Amino acid sequence: MVISAYFESSPKASARAERRKLMLEVRGAHAGAADLPVTVHNISATGLLIECDAPLAINDRIDIDLPHAGLVSATLVWVSGPMFGCQFDTALSPAALSAAQLRSAIEVESRASSEDDSAPVPAGGNTSNFAANLKRLRMAKGLSQADVAEQLGVSGPSISGWEKGRARPKEDRLSDLAALLGIPVSQLLVDPQPDMIKDLIDTSRDQIARATGVAPDRVRIIVEF
The missing domain is CATH 1.10.260.40 (lambda repressor-like DNA-binding domains)
Known part of the structure; x- marks a missing residue:
């Protein structure tokens, strides 16, 4: 499935902000998550559309490791489920855009060749x-x-x-x-068993409480499936 996003831009900026469709797996960093898997679905000089499992929100900042450009910073400008529209702090160069597109093509080919490792x-x-x-x-x-x-x-x-x-x-x-x-x-x-999960959470809460010196009832654990 191809996912695209629309960003309003002026006619003068349209060429500069032309979006390139990708399927690129990169690493990101946000708040306490220093190693966040991110999928880039499209990219332009001014922003990109990503997919990730982190609980991000509008105006959050994220650092994304892109080919050629390295670690770049962006601000989230819209959110729809696991999809996030981001605006770069500094515009990407044409070389960085081309490098991202090339890496995406290599990954798509690698993904196709790895089908022997997976069952449909x-x-x-x-x-x-x-x-x-x-x-x-x-x-x-x-x-x-x-x-x-x-x-x-x-x-x-x-x-x-x-x-x-x-x-x-x-x-x-x-x-x-x-x-x-x-x-x-x-x-x-x-299927995860509710009793097993509850026991695991209770044990983890006690361990965190002991390690941090706080009462167990002050430790909140959020589990995402």
């Missing part, structure tokens, strides 16, 4: 449990998507696709993934 989602199939479990267990293990990709010998976009429910690993990769996370395969596939 069956019609009507539901991978939401697996996707949510994988993300939760990976983060609990302290691993980034890049870490998992390197350990399994697959591409970064493959891991991103698994966590977004676009695909899931084939059986041999699934076993390797479970071994990497130190869990049985079944734990990646089952």
Whole structure:
């Protein structure tokens, strides 16, 4: 699915702000999240459209690591679900735009070649449990998507696709993934049990309280699936 966004601009700025459609996986940083997976869907000299799972809001600032340009800063100007429209603090150069487009093309080709690592989602199939479990267990293990990709010998976009429910690993990769996370395969596939989650949250709350020297009832834990 191609996702595009419309930004109002004057005729003089239209050429400069021409948007290029991409599918580029990069790293971002926002507030306390120093390693935030971000998908860039389109980009121009003045802004970009990104997708990420962080709870961002209008006027928030985010740093995004782009090819050639390096770490660039942007401000969120609109939000729609997991999609965020951002405006750069400083306009990108034509070279940076071309580098982003080239990297996107390479990633799309890499993603296509990595299909042997993933099984397609069956019609009507539901991978939401697996996707949510994988993300939760990976983060609990302290691993980034890049870490998992390197350990399994697959591409970064493959891991991103698994966590977004676009695909899931084939059986041999699934076993390797479970071994990497130190869990049985079944734990990646089952529905999270409310009692198990409550016990985990209570234990985590007590550990955080002891580490910070505050009362447990002052520790708030938010869980996203």
